[in-house]
Amino acid sequence: MQTLVCQTGAAPSLFSPEGVVGLIFLLTVALVFTGAMIAVNAKRLVRAVAGLAVCFTGLAGVYYFLLSPFLAMMQMLIYVGAVSILIAFGIMMATPEEQQSVGMRHSSNLAGPLAFSVASLLFAALTLLGVKTQWQVFPRQVGGDIKEVGMALLTTYGFVFELISVVLLLAIIGALVLAQRGRN
Template sequence: MQILACQPGAVPSLFSAEGVVGIIFLLTVALVVTGALIAVSAKRLVRAVAGLAVCFTGLAGVYYFLLSPFLAMMQMLIYVGAVSILIAFGIMMATPEEQQTMGMKNRSALAGPLACSVGALLFAALTMIAVKTQWQVVTRQGAGDIKAMGMALLTKYAFVFELISVILLLAIIGALVLAQRGRN
């Protein structure tokens, strides 16, 4: 994989390799934001899960741009391929309820503005932290071969590897609970 680096102080042209890579990166970030907005604003649960899958797909693209193709592949396999599809099948196996929105009647009028203000404050705080932090370039360790990565997953990062399997187990149990509640 070739690493593209811009010269300090130079603005890359739109038609250069750096410009095209920047546009593709912005498109993947837009995919993440669009999928997240669909996931939180959809009125139907199936559309919300589709938005979640789109968000996870864009996040895999961001991982790829962070020079971690293995993590991007795992994102696609675990979250898009397993968790999102499992939730979608759980929703589809459940019998549809009446056409009423449960819980929407008791919502406070301040819930939306309060959530937006908390989100804006969090975004501002994270932006200030990102701007004020002195970011250091980390040298890449190892060649990224699959054998070394497998050994690291099963020795040094075994806990994280097992934690991913617990997340998958919880997703399976959640889908089964959704399906069982819908049938009763």
């Protein structure tokens, strides 16, 4: 992969390689936020799972922009390809319930403003931290062929590899719980 170097004196043009890369990155971040908003605000569970899959796909794009294509591929395989599909299967196996929550709302009027203020403070703190931090550029390591990745997965990152199987097991159990709850 070719590295792009941005000049510090002037802002990059939209039609330069740096500008196009920045635009694609912003579109990827917008995909993450759009998927998250769909997942949170959807009235139907199937649409919420679709929004979650869109959010996971955008997150894989962010991982790719962080120069970690292997992590992006694992994000697509594990979370989009396995976890989201297992949740969707759990929803499909469950029988539909009667619409008993049509008129239900949260009883507290402070929940929305309180959540918004906490989210705003967290966003401001993280933005300030991101702006004030002196970021170091680490040299890119050469390599990454299949044999090295396989050896790293089974030696250095063995715990992470096993943790992925636990995440998949929890997704299967969650799908079964959703299916069983809908049948009772």
